[in-house]
Amino acid sequence: MERKLHPLTLIEQPIADTPLREWLESSEKVVVISHMNADGDAVGSLLSWYHMLGGRPGVILPNGCPPAFSWMPGADRIVSGDAERERCERMLTEADLIVGVDFNALSRIDFLAPALRESKARKVLLDHHHNPEIEAFDLVVSLSHLSSACEVVYWTMNHLWGDEAIPRDTARCLYTGICTDTGSFSYSSEQPSVYEAAANLVAKDINAAGIHNQINDIYTENRLRFYGYVLTNRLRVFPESHFAYIYVTLDDQKQFGITAADMEGLVSYAMILKETHVGALVREEPTRNRISLRSKYDVDVNEIARTYFNGGGHIKASGGQSTTSLQETIELLEKLFLKKGK
Numbered sequence: 001m002e003r004k005l006h007p008l009t010l011i012e013q014p015i016a017d018t019p020l021r022e023w024l025e026s027s028e029k030v031v032v033i034s035h036m037n038a039d040g041d042a043v044g045s046l047l048s049w050y051h052m053l054g055g056r057p058g059v060i061l062p063n064g065c066p067p068a069f070s071w072m073p074g075a076d077r078i079v080s081g082d083a084e085r086e087r088c089e090r091m092l093t094e095a096d097l098i099v100g101v102d103f104n105a106l107s108r109i110d111f112l113a114p115a116l117r118e119s120k121a122r123k124v125l126l127d128h129h130h131n132p133e134i135e136a137f138d139l140v141v142s143l144s145h146l147s148s149a150c151e152v153v154y155w156t157m158n159h160l161w162g163d164e165a166i167p168r169d170t171a172r173c174l175y176t177g178i179c180t181d182t183g184s185f186s187y188s189s190e191q192p193s194v195y196e197a198a199a200n201l202v203a204k205d206i207n208a209a210g211i212h213n214q215i216n217d218i219y220t221e222n223r224l225r226f227y228g229y230v231l232t233n234r235l236r237v238f239p240e241s242h243f244a245y246i247y248v249t250l251d252d253q254k255q256f257g258i259t260a261a262d263m264e265g266l267v268s269y270a271m272i273l274k275e276t277h278v279g280a281l282v283r284e285e286p287t288r289n290r291i292s293l294r295s296k297y298d299v300d301v302n303e304i305a306r307t308y309f310n311g312g313g314h315i316k317a318s319g320g321q322s323t324t325s326l327q328e329t330i331e332l333l334e335k336l337f338l339k340k341g342k
């Protein structure tokens, strides 16, 4: 029943009844911040506000803008916590309004969390993850049934100022985040509202095909050959258990000169298999293993990531880590997902 409702009707307190518009328009020092290891949704929702507010806000990412998104309009304005930690802390301290996008807990902004927590600024969170840390904010717009933070931001802007007030550069940023968080409308996109938002954004002459190219056609030859190697040598498939996983050793990464960002999307290859219901990627790091989990149907991998891998995320896409050996991590995965005797 929920899926037929328009997102704006699902906000318990209509945004128009909150002081959000007044805060955004009257605050002198606005700072927008998103999470560590930013993805397209984080960068998109961050920069959408930069353009919407006429270039007024300071924009912060704890460890900067990933090169894959440096083409986005306004990306050169992002202040990186890694590179300029004190400047970021000062921006947060001196702000009168802080807007957090695409994260549900202060731990996601890592070493910048104390500065945000202690800032006297008004604090707003706009997000789509479950269980927002509401105590840390003055106003929370948390719509976990929506595809992306960019969609949450789109409907918020639409509701506050109307679609016609949204500028083209904001539309480019928001469309990018919606595409990256839905795999170009292949998952997390069951709600009709995501297509309505996309249609309204595409109507702003944003060159949607160009954005899809910028997001998808980005592999180096080396990265593609690494994928070939991994799919040949590091993919294990268990059709009877509807489970497949890929593991990547430190040696593999060294051999091909591969970074964590290069493995973004690798887990989806486990999901392409017809029989796979749940897929995993384990990548070895010097002091731990990172685990990505994906689910096609009703297995809640958010719960599994929370319970076994000190992580979390979404029901169908989550991640975590383990500090045991690669071998032990793989054994735990097999224990969790393999049917007995298979």
Ligand SMILES: [Mn+2]
Pocket: 041, 042, 102, 128, 148, 149, 181
């Ligand atoms: Mn997101």
